[in-house]
Amino acid sequence: MSLRKPDPIYALVDCNNFYCSCERVFNPALEKKPMAVLSNNDGCIVARSNEIKALGIPMGAPMFQYKELLEKKRAIILSSNYQLYGDMSQRVMETLRQFTPSMEVYSIDEAFLRLEEFQRLDLIKYCLEIRKTVKQWTGIPVSIGIAPNKTLSKVANHIAKKHTKTGVFDICKRSTQNEILANFPVGNIWGVGRQLSKKLNEMGINTALKLRDVDIVWARKHFTVVGERLVRELRGASCLELEEVIAKKNITSSKSFGKLVTDKKELMNAIANYTTKACHKLRLQNSKAQGLYVYLRTNPFRRQDPQYDNGITYGFMEPSDDTTFIIQAARKCLEQIYSKGYKYHKAGIMLLDLVPASYKQMEMFDTEETQARSKLMKTIDVMNNSMGQDTIRFAAQGIDHPWARKCEHRTPRYTTNWDELVKVR
């Protein structure tokens, strides 16, 4: 009897056209119709139904370039509804957890599952069951790729989505790998972006199979450790681990404005809002930040305007999760980088070098005041969580937000707002 741990088996579960599918769950009339979901400020297309993909509209395309075509095709255009998608994502992930003890939530619509424990079962059948359950419990269709590592599970998922009726594909067998990789464009591999793809193609390496079979030392020399790891994974070794708990190392909040902003007060207002949002997230993951980065920039697409792009970091004496303190720090940063006369288009903040909130406090800083403030933050979070975002706000956030952009086509937040529940007549 061998006590050796079985080799890993990964399944990548990926929701099909996730944002579109979420919308369709609550409005079945959208089914089979061409539809797209726009980025935060209705600027770019960030989710496309199959019908839209068929029109050749790429991911991330600026809306204004395709407006005419979309209107002609009578496409349904929606603003993004992140509260809805976030909530639906949680439901999908909870469902997936029923099927394995080890899983990594990789993004809002993807999760890696480890399935080697279930090898005695027919894994394809098992995945079909997963797929059916997710659909039944949440209404969201998913595709599943089964493989010996993450990179190949991405390949398998791609095949599952595009070339199967079942939505499940297994690439564990060597012969299957040979066949699939030979026809898989190198640029579609996870981790091969535009630059790398261009370079590889120029070298004549245009399929995943060709990349798999290059010399490993050569791969390292030309494409660093990243390239070496890629090649190893294509060969079937598992180099990227499952990361079950991922505490973020930084938290960002930034947005481009609805109009160009010149006024320092308005900028401070926006920055206070971003800071508040980021601090809330920070406390949600039980972290504290050790520093802050604040940046401002003009619109690089407006060639006619003088350009400005500047940021500044601010280190804290002590890790903090206190919104009031961090807003003050952000104010100091803004004072330093604000320059009069520019038309600003975007501002953002980043909470840096996060550490666990339990991180040992230096006694001199752990005063009654900081303890009281920490209690205050908790109270604010509890109230805002139960009564809605920004029920309690900080003065610096301001009341009017003339810089904010609208989302003109947002659907109701069916699952998270009492006022917006689905009405059954």
Place this chain on the structure above:
DNA sequence: TCTGGGGTCCTAGGACCC
């Protein structure tokens, strides 16, 4: 007119130390 937002990892190069 209109071009997202939130992340990670890796490398190169400078500063600094002995």
Place this chain on the structure above:
DNA sequence: TCTGGGGTCCTAGGACCC
């Protein structure tokens, strides 16, 4: 005129992902 070498830490910037 000669002008070390190795190590670490930090930061900026590039590339990639969803």
